[in-house]
Amino acid sequence: MLASQPKVAPPSDDRRWRLVEATMRRHGYDASALIEVLHTVQESFGYLDETSLHFVAESLGVPLSRVYGVATFYHFFSLKPQGKHNCVVCTGTACYIKGSASILSAIQENFQVRPGETTADNQLSVLAARCLGSCGLAPAVVFDGEIVGKLEPAAVVDKLRELIQT
Numbered sequence: 417m418l419a420s421q422p423k424v425a426p427p428s429d430d431r432r433w434r435l436v437e438a439t440m441r442r443h444g445y446d447a448s449a450l451i452e453v454l455h456t457v458q459e460s461f462g463y464l465d466e467t468s469l470h471f472v473a474e475s476l477g478v479p480l481s482r483v484y485g486v487a488t489f490y491h492f493f494s495l496k497p498q499g500k501h502n503c504v505v506c507t508g509t510a511c512y513i514k515g516s517a518s519i520l521s522a523i524q525e526n527f528q529v530r531p532g533e534t535t536a537d538n539q540l541s542v543l544a545a546r547c548l549g550s551c552g553l554a555p556a557v558v559f560d561g562e563i564v565g566k567l568e569p570a571a572v573v574d575k576l577r578e579l580i581q582t
Contacts, residue, residue: 424474427467432460436468440475447478450486454493463494491545499534499541501579503572504558508547514554515569520544522569527576539580 426433439456443449453476457468464487473480487493491504503523507516520531523542529535531544550556553565557572559579567575 424471427471433471435460436472437475445476447476450476450478450483451490454483454487458493463497465495491543494541494543496534497538499538501539501560501576502541502543502558503576504543504545504548505531505572506548506550506554506556506558507544508551508554510551510554511548511556514566516544516555518569519555519557519567519572522573523576526573540576 426437436453436456439453440449443452450472453472454464457472458464461468469483469487470480472478473483476483487495505511505516505519505523507520520542524530527535527540527542529540529542531542534541545558548556548558548563550563550565553563555567556563556565557567557575558564559575564575
């Protein structure tokens with residue numbers, strides 16, 4: 417059964433909530449749409465804050481713990497505002513064996529940022545992913561959505577410096 421009206425009012429008059437509500441409406445406010453709705457929130461606002469998690473939970477009739485669990489399980493969701501540029505380092509078995517720990521160390525040393533953090537100037541956010549599914553490219557790194565493989569730590573640092581300067 418499809419619902420025609422939202423169950424709860426959006427948190428604000430921000431027009432981006434209309435996109436979120438449209439996604440929920442398209443899926444009949446069904447709990448099975450949770451991941452897609454969270455994607456819409458993140459695409460619209462840049463990250464998932466506490467207000468948006470509560471709104472999604474109430475609108476879809478899903479426990480907040482489940483919404484939070486999904487939001488924290490998948491590496492592509494962020495609970496904090498992201499930097500202008502994003503770097504995701506794969507830490508899966510193949511990537512770890514091929515040097516992903518050295519890549520993360522080089523990023524921390526050169527940019528003073530650890531996985532899950534954003535630099536003080538909001539230029540760079542760094543994440544560590546359990547697996548990107550690109551084991552043949554190990555070690556794999558995603559720069560602003562573009563996956564690149566077989567990189568040495570110095571090459572990653574150079575690429576990040578290049579991104580930040582643009």
